[in-house]
Amino acid sequence: MPSLKDLKNRIASVKATQKITKAMKMVAAAKLRRAQEAAEAARPYAERMNKVLAGLSAANAGNAEAPLLLSGTGKDQVHLLIVATGERGLAGGFNSSIIRLARDHAQKLLAQGKTVKILTVGRKGNEVLRRSFKENIVHYVTFREVKQLGFVQADEVAHKVLELFNAGEFDVATLFFARFQSVISQVATAQQIIPAKFGGDVSAEPTTASSALYEYEPSEQEILEDLLPRNVAVQIFRALLENNASFYGAQMSAMDNATRNAGDMINKLTLSYNRQRQAQITKELIEIISGAEAL
């Protein structure tokens, strides 16, 4: 049975924790809004890019000279997994759900006898994946010092990926990140970026027909070659932004839960504290009364 003083200390410590989690929740909420705005601001660019490329690639389908980024190397042996996670923890299942998805994917590929290479973005993913796939990790990028996530950072990652690709280091690249659905729901997603795949609306829209009427300056081929590497950067950028928004969303709900749990705990502790105090008072009263009676 803890003494009154122990209980008091515990209540004080839980209260302090609650204050921290509450502050973290509010910070996450503020940052979430900004991250969400950034993700939304990036959407038009990515969408247009996708549309233009879908048109171009449809026009180039079956072209044997199509750039490798579009058609792939024709092999399926070496896979590169780009795993984007957060820099910090305390965000519920955010990091672990991305890592789990990536790990399952890697194990499946390994079981099929393929070679797996991993590029981690973010500290958390690197720490965990290093434990089980130490020899598979080829590169590690961290944005720890970066305050505002910009296109420059995505470009940096894309550069590395393209460098590896051009050196023939891998055949297929898949990007792992958490897609932001809402504050309470983030879905870990795997997206193939090399060879490029475009949204399902390719056939629905008459882009194929209209692209034939386009004048290209310089040639179609050159534009495609220019755009495809850029597309990799854009896809990575979008993933990073989504990830960022997801991270703050996850952190917000995790911290909200923590604050609520701390509140419950304080209630319980206060109850037993009061009960014990009452018991002590009663005990003292009995002592006084029985002492008086004995006289």
Next chain:
Amino acid sequence: MADAFNFELVSPERLLVSEKVTEVVIPATLGEMTVLVNHAPTMTTIKPGVVTVKLASGQVNKYVVFGGFADILPTSCTLLAESAVPASEVTRDTLQKRIETIQAEINKAQSDEHKTKLEQFLAELTHLNGIVVPA
């Protein structure tokens, strides 16, 4: 008064302009081009340079873009820039910084082709440095 058409200037980070305009001058890779309404559908890459936009209200805005491509249709024009800023916000320092990063990249570049491309880019930037910002 010429007819207006929709013009959008988009960078990966945000949508800079989405307005009715009468005339846009684009620094295309093969030379500057002026886009008016009813332009033939064209797709072109762009080099670093200045985009001049003449709004339907007659106001003229200038933006500095650093590479990208433009999608031109008879009724609209979309410019996807790798990076874009209003000309008034560009200073010699920011340009200088870009020039330095490109220079560093040239030193690292392995293939000649890549190097040539970067050097071309650098030349454009240096040129831009001269014209955009009157010291």
